[in-house]
Amino acid sequence: xxxxxxxxxxxxxxxxxxxxxxxxxxxxxxxxxxxxxxxxxxxxxxxxxxxxxxxxxxxxxxxxxxxxxxxxxxxxxxxxxxxxxxxxxxxxxxxxxxxxxxxxxxxxxxxxxxxxxxxxxxxxxxxxxxxxxxxxxxxxxxxxxxxxxxxxxxxxxxxxxxxxxxxxxxx
Amino acid sequence: xxxxxxxxxxxxxxxxxxxxxxxxxxxxxxxxxxxxxxxxxxxxxxxxxxxxxxxxxxxxxxxxxxxxxxxxxxxxxxxxxxxxxxxxxxxxxxxxxxxxxxxxxxxxxxxxxxxxxxxxxxxxxxxxxxxxxxxxxxxxxxxxxxxxxxxxxxxxxxxxxxxxxxxxxxxxxxxxxxxxxxxxxxxxxxxxxxxxxxxxxxxxxxxxxxxxxxxxxxxxxxxxxxxxxxxxxxxxxxxxxxxxxxxxxxxxxxxxxxxxxxxxxxxxxxxxxxxxxxxxxxxxxxxxxxxxxxxxxxxxxxxxxxxxxxxxxxxxxxxxxxxxxxxxxxxxxxxxxxxxxxxxxxxxxxxxxxxxxxxxxxxxxxxxxxxxxxxxxxxxxxxxxxxxxxxxxxxxxx
Numbered sequence: 001x002x003x004x005x006x007x008x009x010x011x012x013x014x015x016x017x018x019x020x021x022x023x024x025x026x027x028x029x030x031x032x033x034x035x036x037x038x039x040x041x042x043x044x045x046x047x048x049x050x051x052x053x054x055x056x057x058x059x060x061x062x063x064x065x066x067x068x069x070x071x072x073x074x075x076x077x078x079x080x081x082x083x084x085x086x087x088x089x090x091x092x093x094x095x096x097x098x099x100x101x102x103x104x105x106x107x108x109x110x111x112x113x114x115x116x117x118x119x120x121x122x123x124x125x126x127x128x129x130x131x132x133x134x135x136x137x138x139x140x141x142x143x144x145x146x147x148x149x150x151x152x153x154x155x156x157x158x159x160x161x162x163x164x165x166x167x168x169x170x171x
Numbered sequence: 172x173x174x175x176x177x178x179x180x181x182x183x184x185x186x187x188x189x190x191x192x193x194x195x196x197x198x199x200x201x202x203x204x205x206x207x208x209x210x211x212x213x214x215x216x217x218x219x220x221x222x223x224x225x226x227x228x229x230x231x232x233x234x235x236x237x238x239x240x241x242x243x244x245x246x247x248x249x250x251x252x253x254x255x256x257x258x259x260x261x262x263x264x265x266x267x268x269x270x271x272x273x274x275x276x277x278x279x280x281x282x283x284x285x286x287x288x289x290x291x292x293x294x295x296x297x298x299x300x301x302x303x304x305x306x307x308x309x310x311x312x313x314x315x316x317x318x319x320x321x322x323x324x325x326x327x328x329x330x331x332x333x334x335x336x337x338x339x340x341x342x343x344x345x346x347x348x349x350x351x352x353x354x355x356x357x358x359x360x361x362x363x364x365x366x367x368x369x370x371x372x373x374x375x376x377x378x379x380x381x382x383x384x385x386x387x388x389x390x391x392x393x394x395x396x397x398x399x400x401x402x403x404x405x406x407x408x409x410x411x412x413x414x415x416x417x418x419x420x421x422x423x424x425x426x427x428x429x430x431x432x433x434x435x436x437x438x439x440x441x442x443x444x445x446x447x448x449x450x451x452x453x454x455x456x457x458x459x460x461x462x463x464x465x466x467x468x469x470x471x472x473x474x475x476x477x478x479x480x481x482x483x484x485x486x487x488x489x490x491x492x493x494x495x496x497x498x499x500x501x502x503x504x505x506x507x508x509x510x511x512x513x514x515x516x517x518x519x520x521x522x523x524x525x526x527x528x529x530x531x532x533x534x535x536x537x538x539x540x541x542x543x544x545x546x547x548x549x550x551x552x553x554x555x556x557x558x559x560x561x562x563x564x565x566x567x568x569x
Contacts (some may be wrong), residue, residue, distance in 0.1 A: 027273075049311075053312050056319070057311070057318050061315070061318025061321060065348065072337060072341060160427060
């Protein structure tokens with residue numbers, strides 16, 4: 001429990017907790033981004049350089065921007081007061097406490113008191129690349145197909161309606 | 172005699188490294204890591220804003236001469252003290268924040284942008300043995316930090332609660348995301364050739380010579396195409412002309428930083444130029460051999476001099492392009508990115524792979540060049556909406 005781990009864990013928890021409780025939606029997105037950056041820093045502290053930087057590149061650079069675009073394009077950024085807040089708070093915190101108890105029990109019984117001396121796994125880019133190309137090539141290709149399908153779907157959804165339909169509609 | 176001259180040249184080359192080690196000798200043991208970090212970071216934080224100040228003068232004078240007028244020539248000899256005047260002006264201007272603006276986010280947006288722009292310099296080797304952090308995944312770190320700039324653009328555009336700034340932010344983010352893909356993909360060819368993501372390794376691999384000719388990655392067919400794609404994408408990432416639609420001064424006034432005045436505007440300006448320098452420095456590291464001299468008989472000139480000479484040349488090219496080309500429209504921009512640059516960078520990767528597996532010689536030069544030239548011509552003709560081979564006609568306005 002070094003001080004750097006405590007600081008990064010605090011940043012992550014505060015960021016994600018703020019993302020759930022703030023009223024202004026844009027503030028929620030920015031707090032979530034802070035939590036994701038904290039996660040990336042935790043990955044870097046564990047020595048996984050590739051995963052850490054890819055987390056920033058993908059989550060902060062793409063997912064947070066996607067959420068930002070969704071807010072900008074719609075009118076959901078206007079803060080609305082709802083009465084549902086207080087009624088969900090009790091049951092929500094009960095469920096959160098139960099989940100935390102289960103996870104804590106699993107972590108506590110799954111780890112041993114003595115340090116297990118294994119060689120630390122290197123998360124270097126060369127190893128990740130060779131694992132992707134040799135052992136995990138089928139998941140890689142399936143992910144590629146999935147991304148292609150998502151791209152084609154997005155293009156179709158965003159495409160203009162064909163001209164013939166419009167002229168028929170006008171007549 | 173030449174031996175001692177070479178040793179002298181090596182000392183001048185390593186003068187900053189030697190000075191740092193000498194200063195560290197005076198620091199007690201436990202304080203050494205933090206002092207070493209401070210001594211590495213402070214010169215970079217001094218040098219690049221100074222370069223920013225010089226660039227503002229160079230740009231205004233250069234643009235002025237290209238437009239057949241004098242640039243600023245009242246402050247000091249040939250306008251050289253203009254950055255001082257700009258600095259004083261921006262510090263003494265009133266800081267106006269709109270009443271309906273989101274105060275905290277409005278304040279944080281320039282801060283995040285400047286932090287992201289400065290962080291990118293951590294992995295750039297400015298001279299031999301002169302890099303702040305030799306990360307194993309240096310290039311990946313650079314692009315990850317670059318993607319944080321888009322977040323700050325969103326913060327700036329949204330928090331002002333003004334239609335101009337929101338429109339400008341949307342356009343700017345769309346442009347930056349679209350051009351980030353050719354930027355990263357064109358650097359993949361260099362990573363493939365070097366076999367490493369570390370910037371220091373990439374520069375060291377380019378620092379050799381065959382005869383007098385250097386081993387820069389620019390002098391390969393995929394290197395030339397990759398460099399051109401990288402520079403075009405870098406121009407778009409920094410919102411420079413011809414891609415400065417998001418901050419078009421004649422259209423949406425200043426886009427996403429329209430509601431910023433005084434020092435915050437100066438911070439945005441600084442962050443944009445610093446981003447431009449960082450991307451140029453990354454292009455120099457990846458394609459132009461970093462701090463390596465262009466010919467083997469010029470290696471006595473210190474490595475950091477070569478780095479800054481190449482950086483100034485690229486800045487001059489940026490200013491030249493700004494003074495020459497008109498602005499691209501938003502849809503022309505996006506078409507160019509997705510329909511031309513992205514396929515061309517993917518074909519460039521294929522070309523680099525073909526280069527790697529063919530034996531060295533003229534055959535592989537011819538094969539890869541043919542592949543790249545053919546794909547470039549076919550893609551650009553294909554974008555002209557099925558007017559494939561067609562005599563160009565001009566229509567004059569009547």
